[in-house]
Amino acid sequence: MDKEAGKKAVVEFLTKKSKSKSKFYLKDFYEVIPEEKPRDVKNLVNEMVKEGTLEYWSSGSTTMIGLKGTGKQASAEDEA
Amino acid sequence: MAKHATPLLDQLESGPWPSWVSDIKQEAETRAKNVKGIDYQIPVDVCDDLLGLMELTYVEKRTHWKHGGIVGVFGYGGGVIGRYCDQPQQFPGIAHFHTVRVSQPSGKYYTSAYLKQLCDLWELRGSGLTNMHGSTGDIVFIGTTTPQLEEIFFELTHNLNQDLGGSGSNLRTPSDCIGTSRCEYACYDTQSLCHALTLDYQDELHRPAFPYKFKFKFDGCPNCCVASIARSDMSFIGTWRDDIRIDQKAVQAYIGGELKPNAGAHAGRDWGKFDIVKEVLSLCPTQCMKMDGGKLVIDDRECTRCMHCINVMPRALRIGQDTGVSILVGAKAPILDGAQMGSLLVPFVKVEEPYDEIKEVIENVWDWWMEEGKNRERLGELIKRQGFQKLLEVTNIEAMPQHVQEPRSNPYIFWREDEVPGGFERDITEFRKHHQR
Numbered sequence A: 001m002d003k004e005a006g007k008k009a010v011v012e013f014l015t016k017k018s019k020s021k022s023k024f025y026l027k028d029f030y031e032v033i034p035e036e037k038p039r040d041v042k043n044l045v046n047e048m049v050k051e052g053t054l055e056y057w058s059s060g061s062t063t064m065i066g067l068k069g070t071g072k073q074a075s076a077e078d079e080a
Numbered sequence B: 001m002a003k004h005a006t007p008l009l010d011q012l013e014s015g016p017w018p019s020w021v022s023d024i025k026q027e028a029e030t031r032a033k034n035v036k037g038i039d040y041q042i043p044v045d046v047c048d049d050l051l052g053l054m055e056l057t058y059v060e061k062r063t064h065w066k067h068g069g070i071v072g073v074f075g076y077g078g079g080v081i082g083r084y085c086d087q088p089q090q091f092p093g094i095a096h097f098h099t100v101r102v103s104q105p106s107g108k109y110y111t112s113a114y115l116k117q118l119c120d121l122w123e124l125r126g127s128g129l130t131n132m133h134g135s136t137g138d139i140v141f142i143g144t145t146t147p148q149l150e151e152i153f154f155e156l157t158h159n160l161n162q163d164l165g166g167s168g169s170n171l172r173t174p175s176d177c178i179g180t181s182r183c184e185y186a187c188y189d190t191q192s193l194c195h196a197l198t199l200d201y202q203d204e205l206h207r208p209a210f211p212y213k214f215k216f217k218f219d220g221c222p223n224c225c226v227a228s229i230a231r232s233d234m235s236f237i238g239t240w241r242d243d244i245r246i247d248q249k250a251v252q253a254y255i256g257g258e259l260k261p262n263a264g265a266h267a268g269r270d271w272g273k274f275d276i277v278k279e280v281l282s283l284c285p286t287q288c289m290k291m292d293g294g295k296l297v298i299d300d301r302e303c304t305r306c307m308h309c310i311n312v313m314p315r316a317l318r319i320g321q322d323t324g325v326s327i328l329v330g331a332k333a334p335i336l337d338g339a340q341m342g343s344l345l346v347p348f349v350k351v352e353e354p355y356d357e358i359k360e361v362i363e364n365v366w367d368w369w370m371e372e373g374k375n376r377e378r379l380g381e382l383i384k385r386q387g388f389q390k391l392l393e394v395t396n397i398e399a400m401p402q403h404v405q406e407p408r409s410n411p412y413i414f415w416r417e418d419e420v421p422g423g424f425e426r427d428i429t430e431f432r433k434h435h436q437r
């Protein structure tokens, strides 16, 4: 699969899920593009963060990834 | 006068040990006085509010920290741990209280000028509270606000020549002992290997790559000063293949009392005359040492390189000369399934630039874990779930006696179907001719 199609699949997956869930483990993305190797999916997802399509969320010990701007945002973290 | 009354915290200061409560109070006071006239970039009363909140936590026995967040510096998936207090009106100074992990220098060598720079930066843009160093090895800056993060990162990378460390599902900041730079027990140059792998794996360090955290630690010898065997998913422990070098004259000097055992480390008390049999030979875990007509003899084939005898008599015994590293995998803290120490994967490999042999092991392990590891599953847990034998298979390492912890419990010797003539299928009628039900 080429890169652009991969990115599209990732965005579609996240948009579809966005009502119920906004953050996913890296591994959840492997299933979105099952024909790609984990390492390549990792690189693609990290590239999408760099481009500003996706963003990281971290508990400190674990990292999750979601569409930028969905779910709780940093600016609102200090609200209840 | 303290901002919040903290009777429960105050009580903690009454013990004989150094108190973190006193430390935080000291910082609170320093900030309030501000004799240096610092233009504090985060609330001046951050430390007061931290104390106030902790007092509340002790009173109510209930935490007031929220978990995690979308903070970080641009392009990095680790290094910053977002923390928010859930009582920001009552404790505005710690509404944001993010942790910044900063890569520590190899072997933790600092100049005092550099330490001052770190402290100046953190007084200006953070709470002033640090942890030098975290279990991971990093310099841990405790407590700042979101707008300060990029500023801190800029300052660190442009003026302090330092990078953020790892957090989250990343490779964590690799850490090492002082190794050959000062220690005569070092079997390889820990700092060189640690530095090289840190540079090679920048991507894994800064961008989440794995099901969970992954730590490398480098110990120059089995004394394990950075506790790699207990605290890292992949631990590199220096060792040697040939024999312990014995200086018989020096052995006699220990026996005669001219040389102090353990380099005098236990000299604070009179333990009586040094007894080589009691203090060395009989404590050798493999019982491979003996005195033979006044000469010390070691059966090096049986020696497990525990370091005990060398630590007691460093002037008489020295590590061998054919040195390298053992690689162990799977140590972890007890979040799931209990704590685990590392298991030996590679008994010996020479440590030679550009470290290709070592990197091959690392990358094979990572590929397996990235593919098969469940979310939040440490390497050690995957090894338990799929078996050490599977790990041997994915790393193309043959099972060998050193992999066996004790006879019969884990031999790691299995046949695959294609190695067995006729495979695993059998003709049941033919079988029944010879074997009754």
Ligand code: HEM
Binding pocket: A059, A060, A061, A062, B065, B066, B067, B081, B083, B084, B097, B099, B131, B133, B134, B135, B136, B137, B138, B140, B142, B167, B168, B213
């Ligand atoms: C704001 C509340 C806090 C929370 C929720 C929190 C949580 C955490 C987490 C998730 C980690 C990283 C674990 C990992 O590496 O996977 C950590 C590390 C650590 N935290 Fe906190 N922390 C908080 C505040 C503090 C404070 C106030 C202190 C000390 C005054 C502190 C001291 C440490 C230390 C020493 C470590 C270990 C660092 C290391 O070993 O690398 N933390 N904490």
Ligand code: HEM
Binding pocket: B017, B019, B020, B131, B133, B134, B135, B136
């Ligand atoms: C009687 C009280 C305490 C005892 C018995 C104790 C004991 C220990 C022990 C056994 C360790 C593990 C050392 C290792 O990794 O080998 C440790 C680590 C640590 N303790 Fe304590 N501790 C005490 C109080 C405190 C307090 C009051 C603080 C700070 C507020 C503190 C902060 C830490 C930190 C930050 C570490 C991690 C060091 C590292 O990152 O390697 N401890 N403590």
Ligand code: SF4
Binding pocket: B177, B178, B179, B180, B183, B184, B185, B186, B187, B219, B220, B221, B222, B223, B224, B225, B226
């Ligand atoms: S681990 Fe061994 S080589 Fe490294 S500092 Fe400690 S004693 Fe020296």
Ligand code: SF4
Binding pocket: B283, B284, B285, B286, B287, B288, B289, B298, B302, B303, B304, B305, B306, B307, B308, B309, B310
């Ligand atoms: S290093 Fe340990 S196992 Fe080896 S001879 Fe010395 S005491 Fe025995």
